[in-house]
Amino acid sequence: MREVDGRPALKLRLGGAYAAFFLAMGIQLPYLPLWFQHRGLGPEAIGVALAVPMLARLVSMPLLGLLSDWLGRPKALLVALAVATACGMVLLALAADFLVILVVLAFTALAWMPSLSLLDSYASRQARAGQADYGKARQWGSASFLVANLVGGALVGMLGAGSVVLMMLAGQLAYVIATLALPELPRPEPRPAPVSGRRARLGVLAGIVAAALVQASHATLYAFASVSWRAQGYSFTAIGVLWAVGVAAEMALFRFGTRLVVRFGPHALIAVGGITAVVRFAAMASEPPLAVLVLLQLLHAFTFAATFLAMVELVSRSVSEHRSGTGQTAAAWIGSILMSSANVASGPLWAAFGPLAFLVSSAIGLAGALTALLAARLQPHSSGSGG
Incomplete structure (x- = not known):
């Protein structure tokens, strides 16, 4: 713990990044439909609103993977995507019109949904270098998701469904801070794939x-x-x-x-x-x-x-x-x-x-x-x- 970039510090930072990422996710999955309802969306409109992020991530996920490898700075891209997602959540909190909500959801999902795969890539590279254990880092995401489910439900009960996106934003801001704390990885030398043929x-x-x-x-x-x-x-x-x-x-x-x-x-x-x-x-x-x-x-x-x-x-x-x-x-x-x-x-x-x-x-x-x-x-x- 005495060295900033030593293994104990890195393990804490990596676990913290997974925990922070799943804070917003633990609010979004169970409670975002309640926010849609609060904004006046009916069942059909809610179904469309839930489908939009899924379609958006299919477009951006492979492109962002290629971009991450091309840039050679995975931490920097994680930070940029975290900030873009937070900005999207700010816009979503202000949106009221159905079409505006859909556009903001699509923009936010382009950055947010692929971030987990890129964080997995970052963690697996640290594991490959012997600096971390991927499974032990990922467990904190599951723990955070559960806490967000339970605490989020209590807060929604007290503050109302209009608070859901603001709670998602709070979790995402924590993720921005967590990604900033991660050390950047060196650009690896191009090598043949371990699996060939x-x-x-x-x-x-x-x-x-x-x-x-x-x-x-x-x-x-x-x-x-x-x-x-x-x-x-x-x-x-x-x-x-x-x-x-x-x-x-x-x-x-x-x-x-x-x-x-x-x-x-x-x-x-x-x-x-x-x-x-x-x-x-x-x-x-x-x-x-x-x-x-x-x-x-x-x-x-x-x-x-x-x-x-x-x-x-x-x-x-x-x-x-x-x-x-x-x-x-x-x-x-x-x-x-x-x-x-x-x-x-x-x-x-x-x-x-x-x-x-x-x-x-x-x-x-x-x-x-x-x-x-x-x-x-x-x-x-x-x-x-x-x-």
Whole structure:
């Protein structure tokens, strides 16, 4: 701790950056629809407003990854995107007209949504250099998200829905400060990719698609689990506890997951995540009792956290350091496409089949597991760990 740029200080700064990033996200995901309603938007308009950021990030994510690698100053770009996002949130707080809200949302999402992938790229490079542990840094994002959910709900109850964007802005300003505290990385020398050959590159792509499929299997969970649990008669308190159990499980996995991914490799973790998703969502289709639901939520450690950690590690092992930003944003781009598609499909599936729609989630998880096993077979050799 005595040296400003020593490893303990860097670990604190990196963990702080993840924690700050997820403060605003922990307010946005559950409470921004309430702000839309406060501004007078109806259900159809809210649906459009929620879709706009998803489309915007599909445009900017790969471009910003290329820009990060071209500039060779990932910290500087993280700061610039953080400031741009904060400016967007200021404009959003002032916006009242529907079309203005949509334009500001699109502008803000262009900078905000890809920032997490670029932060993952930055963290994985520090891990590759032995300066940090990606999983242990990322766990603070999960913890912050949970705190923002709980504290944000209490503040919205006291201050009203009009305060939501202001709370998002406060979290984003914390992220601006956190990115400023990060040390800049040196520009890496261009080197050949660790993975070469058509078969090996196809294996990397298959691994990324496998992880994206396992992540997409959560779409119905995120959209309708609370609806399902409420219909079973569980209180809002019980529902909140169930979600908190899932976040706590992912935090534990992130803390110790680096050992797992080094020991077993990313493909194995993705396959385990997919198989766990088969079990988890097949069980949820039967509307199990509360005690079983708690156990199923603990499986979030494998269906989400292990799969996410494995995907970041797979990209870190497979691309040259000077292409890290491009690799991480490209993987996130593929994941966004599959998750968006699953989100769109989840509504009609739930309307038609109710909780049985979780069987489709189970099938998507199985597809992810099988794709991960195929990807492992396509790898001609083992790559070194990126940490």
